[in-house]
Amino acid sequence: MKPSIQGSLFALLTCSFWGTLPIALKQASQQLDALTIVWLRFSVAALWLWLWLPRPRRERMALDWSEGRLILLLALASLCLGGNFALYNISLYYLSAPAAQIVSQSGPLLLLAGGILVLREPFYRIQAAGGAILITGMMLFFNDRLHELFDLREGCGAGIALGLLAAFIWAAYGIAQKLLLRELSSAAALRVIYTCIALGLAPAASPLRILDIDVPQALCLAFCCLNTIVAYGSFGKSLSLWHTAGVGAVISLTPLFTVAGSMAAHALLPGVFPAADLNTLSLLGAFVVVSGALLMAAGPHILAKAKAPPQQGG
Numbered sequence: 001m002k003p004s005i006q007g008s009l010f011a012l013l014t015c016s017f018w019g020t021l022p023i024a025l026k027q028a029s030q031q032l033d034a035l036t037i038v039w040l041r042f043s044v045a046a047l048w049l050w051l052w053l054p055r056p057r058r059e060r061m062a063l064d065w066s067e068g069r070l071i072l073l074l075a076l077a078s079l080c081l082g083g084n085f086a087l088y089n090i091s092l093y094y095l096s097a098p099a100a101q102i103v104s105q106s107g108p109l110l111l112l113a114g115g116i117l118v119l120r121e122p123f124y125r126i127q128a129a130g131g132a133i134l135i136t137g138m139m140l141f142f143n144d145r146l147h148e149l150f151d152l153r154e155g156c157g158a159g160i161a162l163g164l165l166a167a168f169i170w171a172a173y174g175i176a177q178k179l180l181l182r183e184l185s186s187a188a189a190l191r192v193i194y195t196c197i198a199l200g201l202a203p204a205a206s207p208l209r210i211l212d213i214d215v216p217q218a219l220c221l222a223f224c225c226l227n228t229i230v231a232y233g234s235f236g237k238s239l240s241l242w243h244t245a246g247v248g249a250v251i252s253l254t255p256l257f258t259v260a261g262s263m264a265a266h267a268l269l270p271g272v273f274p275a276a277d278l279n280t281l282s283l284l285g286a287f288v289v290v291s292g293a294l295l296m297a298a299g300p301h302i303l304a305k306a307k308a309p310p311q312q313g314g
Contacts, residue, residue, distance in 0.1 A: 007242025010234045011250035017231035019257025022097035023265055023273065024220035024227070025089060031213045032206075034089035037224065038082065039198060039205035044225040045232075046194035049187065073180050074189070078196035080173035085197075087166035094159025098276050101258040102141050102286060103163030105293050108248075109134060110171035112296060118175050126302070130295025137292055140285030186236055216272050248297025255286050 028037055092100050109131045115121040139146070145156045180189045213221065238247045265273035278286075 003241040004246070007238045008246065008250060010238035010241065011247045014231050014234040014238060015250055015254050016257055017227050017234070019101065019254045020261045021224065021227050021231070022092060022100045022258060023261050024223045026092050026097050027217050027220040027272065028213070028224055029089060029092055031217055032209055032221070034086050035201055036205045036207065036209060037089055037221065038085040039201035040207070040210070040221070041085070041225050041228045042082070042194050042201070043198040045228040046191070046198050048229050049191045049194060070183055073176050074192050074196070077173055077176040077180060077189070078193045078200070080169045080176060081193060082197035082200060084166045084170040084173060087162050087169065091159045091162035091166060094155060095163065096274070096276060097262050098255065098259045098278065098286065099141070099159070100163055101255045102138060102289055103160055104167055105134060105255060105289050106138070106164055107167035107170045108293060108296055110168055111174045114171050114175045119178065124300045126299035127296045130292045130299055132292070133295060134289050134292030137285045137288030140288055141282050143281040143285065144279060243301065246298070249294050252290055252293035252297050255289055259283070259286050
């Protein structure tokens, strides 16, 4: 099988896991608080990275604690990724799974802005157009709740505010990780980051409450833990096999997986999973959001291919 096909399949696997994650989180959050769920997910992921994932011989194993910049970046990345997971979980108390996933699509837009301002990365007009389309899609998606968006104390407005804050923190994590990868391998950096988050959240977690959840919630919680390992592992594998624009284009489909997954879960188990409660404009908005994210992720690559001179035959 060609590497590009393998890469696209790994990207689709990532997309399906990320897309169905908020559906499972919504169920697990009925009995468990956000910090306990995040603590458990990172604890499982950290153990897997330390005990199971093989270490390349050349991987940097020890950190030089005199390198203040490296330690600061690891601390910042840990704080931001842990904060992102916690805030995203809390936003699900106020938003449906599809709504939370739609709001999270502002993360790539904020990461793009951060890359331009902090890392001096190039900026293309097609990406600006994609950002504008994404924002328009979000407004369409929340068309029947626009009057709630400005009430940040409760309901939909509070959920969106928390989701946007989570996306902002995720963008800060993305920039910190890009800087870290100049000095550490991805696996080495994630080992430290996951461990720091698990240890940092341990005092605030309530692991004994896990014993009180029912079977569907336990299965959803197990899926959330597996999701952290499989999704990020597949994402890294897809990037190693396929070009970034292609991976980004596939990942842009994540909200559609959430919408479809929510509908399928409700159809199969209506007593466990609530209905998505989306009108026609909301569904249209989901597709518009995906279109905007697609332009931001793959727009420059599409332009480069369009401007490339045709190859000579012969």
